[in-house]
Amino acid sequence: MQKVVLITGGSRGIGAAVARLAARGGYSVGVNYNKDAAAAASVVAEVEKAGQHAVAVQATVSDEAQVAELFAKVTKALGPITALVNNAGITGGKAEVRSLDTVTLQRVFETNVYGPFYCAREAINRMSLSSGGQGGSIVNISSVAAVMGAGGERVHYAASKGAIDAFTLGLGRELGKEGIRVNAVRPGLIDTDMNRSAEDPDRLARIGPTVPMGRTGTAEEIAEAVIWLMSDAARYVTGHVLTVSGGR
Ligand code: NAP
DSSP states (O other): OOOEEEETTTTSHHHHHHHHHHHHTTOEEEEEESSOHHHHHHHHHHHHHTTOOEEEEEOOTTOHHHHHHHHHHHHHHHOSOOEEEEOOOOOOOSOOGGGOOHHHHHHHHIIIIIHHHHHHHHHHHHHOGGGTOOOEEEEEEOOTHHHHOOTTTOHHHHHHHHHHHHHHHHHHHHTTTTTEEEEEEEEOSBOSGGGOOTTOTTHHHHHGGGSTTSSOBOHHHHHHHHHHHHSGGGTTOOSOEEEESTTO
16 A cells, blocks of 8 residues: 655655655655745655655645645545644744733644644544544654743743643554554754744754753654654554653
């Protein structure tokens, strides 16, 4: 059976690195993006250059109707989905809880928590044995913020990733007999656009040296863990959150 992975936020950063590595591993790749169509198109071109099929589909994961369309379009273009990577995420910026505005709080939870729930629901209804599917794998992208708390910086983001850790554990157990494994990767400080915001352009340079291994991680180092969790080599692993953080 052809392996088909749908990666939310597959156009940049960690998602794009997962797309490239998945292509090398023989997957067809559905590249979801929200705003950056050009970045998504260039990831599609790289997947095709590696000899695999790919399609870019715009959808915001925080809208369940758009998520349903996303799955329908990727399935139509590439065939039945065998894996989902819930990667799309936002930080919501820096703010202490006492001054956090409600719109930001909603946006962060709708993108980082509701989005993975909507996507997982679509994936389960397509991949689960009881739905007539062939089984599959879901990998969620959490963050070390879930266990560090990000106090004074972005507790809202950390709390959304804490939800993802619980979601991973619970859904892994819920789907144990459905042929679907559910795991997560908890990245540390990774060199992507997320850490090059205008409000804190020096974040990587400032925090990188404090990481026990003395450096930031790369998107490719996260992608390696995602691909392993998706693979048959991890066939007895479910409900697990794998920290990839240089010891942070
Ligand atoms: P990034 O470079 O900012 O890329 C984010 C990706 O998500 C882009 O492809 C973006 O697409 C997409 N996206 C954002 N909002 C979306 C939405 N509503 N619907 C669909 N796609 C959306 O981020 P990254 O660093 O690769 O982060 C990827 C994941 O890793 C996130 O869940 C993040 O929380 C997590 N993480 C990152 C780090 C880190 O240090 N970088 C550490 C721990 C965890 P468009 O550009 O088209 O909008």
